[in-house]
Amino acid sequence: MAGSLQVTPMLIAPSLLSADPLAMGAAIDALHGDFDWLHVDVMDGHFVPNLSYGPALVKALKKRYPEAVLDVHLMVEPGEDFLDMFLAAKPAYLTVHEEACRHLHRALTKIREGGVKPGVVLNPATPVELIEPVLPLVDLVLLMSVDPGFGGQSFIPEVTQKAVQLCRLREARKLSFLIEMDGGISAATIAQARRSGVDVAVMGSAVFAAPDPAAAVAQARELAAQA
Ligand code: DX5
Ligand code: ZN
Secondary structure, three states: OOOOOOOOOOEEEEEHHHOOHHHHHHHHHOOOOOOOEEEEEEEEOOOOOOEOOOHHHHHHHHHHOOOOEEEEEEEOOOHHHHHHHHHOOOOOEEEEEHHHOOOHHHHHHHHHHOOOEEEEEEOOOOOHHHHHHHHHHOOEEEEEOOOOOOOOOOOOHHHHHHHHHHHHHHHHOOOOOEEEEEOOOOOOOHHHHHHOOOOEEEEOHHHHOOOOHHHHHHHHHHHHHHO
């Protein structure tokens, strides 16, 4: 294990982007409650080349699944312009991309002051050094292991080095943020992510495109536990 602060066991966050949009509730119910967080991808067709949902979905999820930990991943630019509408929906976590926020310190502080846990996201090509100054402000660092925009892309294994680096920084600076990884995580890649120190695995197509989504989560948990 790369970091002594790593949470045990690994948390699994199914990504709703891969669920059938006409049957999202049924897709969640098919997991029989066996998920730790629900990951909600918000895309603007500008920062990333795809469009997805807005705050209405977060509000509806909160109403129907009040106990669920909603993990909202904003892929919108400028990130600052979208904070009020998502803070009003009161997810558990709200993450903004380093690449999409000119005033990152202010954005993360605003999320915290809005009563939501702030997180910062890095694209695969963005180095960890760029977020070192804001690490004390966050509860979550999300490492993209694909370029964001779509589900079902291939895992970029080099990104695991950034998880190792973050674990060391977290320990050296006595911080307690969680490390999440997003993109291409499946039965073939989850052990590698876990061994690099990842605490939370986002899984889209590997869960919702599986014939039995609940079995896919159970298998992911087992592989992470053995890693
Ligand atoms: C990609 C999104 C991911 C996506 C992951 O831009 O941020 O959350 O749903 O999907 P998979 O797990 O299929 O790569
Ligand atoms: Zn995501």
